[in-house]
Amino acid sequence: xxxxxxxxxxxxxxxxxxxxxxxxxxxxxxxxxxxxxxxxxxxxxxxxxxxxxxxxxxxxxxxxxxxxxxxxxxxxxxxxxxxxxxxxxxxxxxxxxxxxxxxxxxxxxxxxxxxxxxxxxxxxxxxxxxxxxxxxxxxxxxxxxxxxxxxxxxxxxxxxxxxxxxxxxxxxxxxxxxxxxxxxxxxxxxxxxxxxxxxxxxxxxxxxxxxxxxxxxxxxxxxxxxxxxxxxxxxxxxxxxxxxxxxxxxxxxxxxxxxxxxxxxxxxxxxxxxxxxxxxxxxxxxxxxxxxxxxxxxxxxxxxxxxxxxxxxxxxxxxxxxxxxxxxxxxxxxxxxxxxxxxxxxxxxxxxxxxxxxxxxxxxxxxxxxxxxxxxxxxxxxxxxxxxxxxxxxxxxxxxxxxxxxxxxxxxxxxxxxx
Amino acid sequence: xxxxxxxxxxxxxxxxxxxxxxxxxxxxxxxxxxxxxxxxxxxxxxxxxxxxxxxxxxxxxxxxxxxxxxxxxxxxxxxxxxxxxxxxxxxxxx
Numbered sequence: 001x002x003x004x005x006x007x008x009x010x011x012x013x014x015x016x017x018x019x020x021x022x023x024x025x026x027x028x029x030x031x032x033x034x035x036x037x038x039x040x041x042x043x044x045x046x047x048x049x050x051x052x053x054x055x056x057x058x059x060x061x062x063x064x065x066x067x068x069x070x071x072x073x074x075x076x077x078x079x080x081x082x083x084x085x086x087x088x089x090x091x092x093x094x095x096x097x098x099x100x101x102x103x104x105x106x107x108x109x110x111x112x113x114x115x116x117x118x119x120x121x122x123x124x125x126x127x128x129x130x131x132x133x134x135x136x137x138x139x140x141x142x143x144x145x146x147x148x149x150x151x152x153x154x155x156x157x158x159x160x161x162x163x164x165x166x167x168x169x170x171x172x173x174x175x176x177x178x179x180x181x182x183x184x185x186x187x188x189x190x191x192x193x194x195x196x197x198x199x200x201x202x203x204x205x206x207x208x209x210x211x212x213x214x215x216x217x218x219x220x221x222x223x224x225x226x227x228x229x230x231x232x233x234x235x236x237x238x239x240x241x242x243x244x245x246x247x248x249x250x251x252x253x254x255x256x257x258x259x260x261x262x263x264x265x266x267x268x269x270x271x272x273x274x275x276x277x278x279x280x281x282x283x284x285x286x287x288x289x290x291x292x293x294x295x296x297x298x299x300x301x302x303x304x305x306x307x308x309x310x311x312x313x314x315x316x317x318x319x320x321x322x323x324x325x326x327x328x329x330x331x332x333x334x335x336x337x338x339x340x341x342x343x344x345x346x347x348x349x350x351x352x353x354x355x356x357x358x359x360x361x362x363x364x365x366x367x368x369x370x371x372x373x374x375x376x377x378x379x380x381x382x383x384x385x386x387x388x389x390x391x392x393x394x395x396x397x398x399x400x401x402x403x404x405x406x407x408x409x410x411x412x413x414x415x416x417x418x419x
Numbered sequence: 420x421x422x423x424x425x426x427x428x429x430x431x432x433x434x435x436x437x438x439x440x441x442x443x444x445x446x447x448x449x450x451x452x453x454x455x456x457x458x459x460x461x462x463x464x465x466x467x468x469x470x471x472x473x474x475x476x477x478x479x480x481x482x483x484x485x486x487x488x489x490x491x492x493x494x495x496x497x498x499x500x501x502x503x504x505x506x507x508x509x510x511x512x513x
Binding site: 141162191211243306308 | 467468479506
């Protein structure tokens with residue numbers, strides 16, 4: 001394959017046995033069925049990717065293009081990423097930690113979640129490989145992002161969803177003109193059918209045959225955090241875990257920046273956050289196991305409700321290697337944490353954000369994240385997408401007649417109550 | 420949603436190959452269920468990698484056979500208490 005067709009990528013490599021494969025739309029090793037991952041030519045990247053070069057480029061995730069798996073300039077989602085890293089002093093005070101930052105992907109472009117990063121990479125690569133139809137299986141954020149970005153790129157899209165999904169979430173994909181297919185049946189059956197469809201129809205299925213490219217998009221979150229902190233790694237990063245992929249890719253991103261000499265090699269612990277109603281990885285981590293046991297999800301944090309996490313084993317390995325911790329929070333703790341983040345920092349996160357803030361609170365309280373340290377909390381999606389989760393838990397508006405006297409009476413009454 | 424290419428329709432006899440991750444609890448470790456699958460159904464089993472400890476069994480299995488037999492074999496394993504995932508695991512994302 002010529003340089004033109006592979007950019008800074010070298011090959012796809014099996015994470016289990018290390019066998020290499022051409023840079024095609026393929027995702028498992030033919031020998032041991034291990035997952036494939038993109039390997040890069042870091043010597044060439046080092047010559048091209050300097051701090052000065054990065055700083056001179058537009059503020060999107062593509063300013064780190066050499067470390068993302070596309071052969072040429074991206075063609076889909078060129079505006080994605082470089083979301084704010086907010087110094088969260090008020091939240092830090094509440095949680096009792098010296099320094100706290102929130103990486104806010106709730107305002108990512110175009111569909112308000114970190115999935116815009118992975119989809120932008122997957123679809124750019126899919127176009128390079130000549131695909132005209134893209135697909136995904138998703139219950140929320142991924143579906144929205146595939147539908148929106150496929151529409152803007154002129155690609156045909158299929159979105160597969162379980163038939164019991166809420167109307168609002170379906171609308172968020174339908175509006176972009178995607179072919180939305182509801183599948184009746186249990187989660188496991190829907191899961192296997194989607195894998196079969198991906199194998200049979202020769203489409204770019206973003207979380208199946210495009211997975212090696214797709215997953216790499218998550219690394220951009222790590223690059224941005226390091227650059228926005230002033231070219232350094234945070235001591236602690238708290239990451240929500242669904243499949244566990246995001247945590248492993250943030251780790252890979254930090255390691256790559258160290259390898260390229262872009263940041264000093266300092267200790268960076270990656271802590272995992274799950275909902276108690278679906279906590280196979282955090283349960284295994286707390287028990288000191290290097291494997292997880294599958295669970296049936298039951299939580300309001302739907303975007304993290306994966307009972308058999310594909311990268312669970314690798315996420316556990318990263319947490320062990322970085323001496324990190326994991327924990328999980330109940331549905332009530334998730335709601336409380338969503339409110340805490342909103343009331344202290346003005347950020348309305350989806351349930352996964354509540355999980356991350358809730359777990360950060362626990363880890364700080366237990367001393368697993370020391371109070372005199374610095375931490376980054378990853379917020380990966382927007383609260384407007386999971387309104388039902390907090391409905392009825394935020395109090396009620398006070399009603400008055402159109403009368404100034406009545407309003408003054410209300411204020412006086414409240415001042416007395418708060419005195 | 421019409422697609423231009425004409426595909427051969429899938430039937431119960433269509434040759435099928437499924438690549439699966441099986442996960443099962445310790446109570447099933449002494450049960451030779453992969454051998455049983457090969458006896459009960461017209462499928463060829465091929466283990467690609469595995470890890471069996473006293474807490475959990477994890478097996479990466481290739482199943483070959485007519486579509487209905489492969490499907491029935493999966494259903495039977497699930498009935499025994501085995502968690503059966505496609506090799507990709509967790510295709511449905513959030």
